[in-house]
Amino acid sequence: MGSMQTQDLRSEPVSPAALRLPHLEAGWQRQGKLWSTLKELCALLRIPVTSTMTDDDLLFQHVQFKTGQRIHTIGQPFDTLYIVHSGFLKTVLIDEYGNEQVLSFPMKGDLFGVDGIHTRRYPSEAVALSNCDLVLLPFKKFVALGRSYLELEHAMYSVMSRELVREQAMVSMLGALSAEARVARFLVSLSERFADMGYSSKLFNLRMTRHEIGSYLGLTLETVSRTLSAFNEIGLITVDQRSIGICDVEALRTLRRLPPSTTRNRQAAGRKARQLPQPLVDAAPAAPGDPATWDQLMSA
Amino acid sequence: MGSMQTQDLRSEPVSPAALRLPHLEAGWQRQGKLWSTLKELCALLRIPVTSTMTDDDLLFQHVQFKTGQRIHTIGQPFDTLYIVHSGFLKTVLIDEYGNEQVLSFPMKGDLFGVDGIHTRRYPSEAVALSNCDLVLLPFKKFVALGRSYLELEHAMYSVMSRELVREQAMVSMLGALSAEARVARFLVSLSERFADMGYSSKLFNLRMTRHEIGSYLGLTLETVSRTLSAFNEIGLITVDQRSIGICDVEALRTLRRLPPSTTRNRQAAGRKARQLPQPLVDAAPAAPGDPATWDQLMSA
DNA sequence: CGGGTCTTTGATTAGGTTCAATAAGAGTGG
């Protein structure tokens, strides 16, 4: 953590030739530390690289964090933005009673720390869920850079706007969707992120606990666990602890609510029998992939 | 609406002089409040005004909208940001089944349209809930201005960051708070906004329907209505249709959940009687300000 | 191996939704 204040490369001239060796995907190495060029940064953030950004003398320092370490804490003075180069994190708000509210799970290519700009203090804290390699983007340096690289400034607006849209989608999800739909969409978006990063979109490990997922989705950890089990039972996914296999993305993507399980069917039938006697179907458990069951899964 | 496309400053050479008010065949009215200076804009947005911004030739056009009119629609190409000079609006997302999700209720001093920057199309739509007077801020013109007025650019980051923090608070609220707490906080924040704007914080009219409030808070309109009635019954507020009187802000601010109402007490007593017979208290309605009732209202 | 954390699963219940009926306004046009 102490190393965070040391990054002070300013505009010190460095011989480009001496540093011309790209270090795989891990950025440049200098003084035992990793550095990234502006171009690499843009690529990471998925924003267009322009011809004016070919200045390889301009470098951004990386910092490593180990699992469980805090990147910044609530109330800490804001001065730098972070871009995830590798690893997984969570950002959380702590309410007045000490309860955590998970806001996001930043991973490769994500920017965080933006919420500190306004109050000049971070209102949230960021914690590494795995070992992480982060690129430091000192805010002042960044603003200054915007003057030399005009497109960069626009890119920043774009990235912040993207974050805003993401939060809006989150609000919409929390406001309108059932527990099952939330978990389903969460899995789909994770799957897509893993695909983006070059991992398998079909089989991956969750980096966060059920509790953290629940907090993120506005659910309890039990509901998350139960929902995953239910998805597993009807063959949408496979679950084994943190390991998730996606079997039917399309179903997950469009799922609104789950059909009643067999045990709850019995209860429901019992209740409804009073009003509407219906053909008594003996409790044969629905086949996992039964098409008759599928339609009920999907949204109207 | 057609006037929105008229000022086109592109990203050409950026001398402040080039940005001064465009031609204007017909005499423009500064008295009719159809135009605002940069200083006025900063004041509106609650951001610091610097000495360099004293150029009164630089003007921003206003546009009026009547109740019910749409300012921008979903999918419409993005090109301008809006600042509310007066009036009330809502911004909504429409999901794949046509359901509205209210995202915000912009009012005086609020900026909206920011979510369109990233995709270059508005992902949401904005609707006037009352007659409105908006300041147009063509995005390209604004970006160009950032070069001449350095503080303006920083202010923009700050405002966007503020929006992000607001959304985070929203997510946190939706994820963690009870219906009653949501409604209570909504009323408090409205009250504070009205105070900011110079109106009474104790007595005001809601500009939105119960349905819109419910959508914003992730609740049904019935729950909103019931909750307001409950607050009214215990003397926290007065309600008469759209007119709201705030009686106890502090109680609203810290409220977590409501004590069971007298009618529900009877039901609950009936249920619990089986397990735990308790002193039968005849249904005398609780006095509106009964201190014994207060403590239960507050958070642990 | 043992203690802590994380996960699964069951039983119960509370909070909020849904459905339904009524009332109260706000326009509109005769």
Next chain:
DNA sequence: CCACTCTTATTGAACCTAATCAAAGACCCG
């Protein structure tokens, strides 16, 4: 000005989803 309609708000009753409480297994790490 009143009848008519449409939207908005209130209130009740039944139901259902997800939270809560509880207990037992699985996993991890020193």
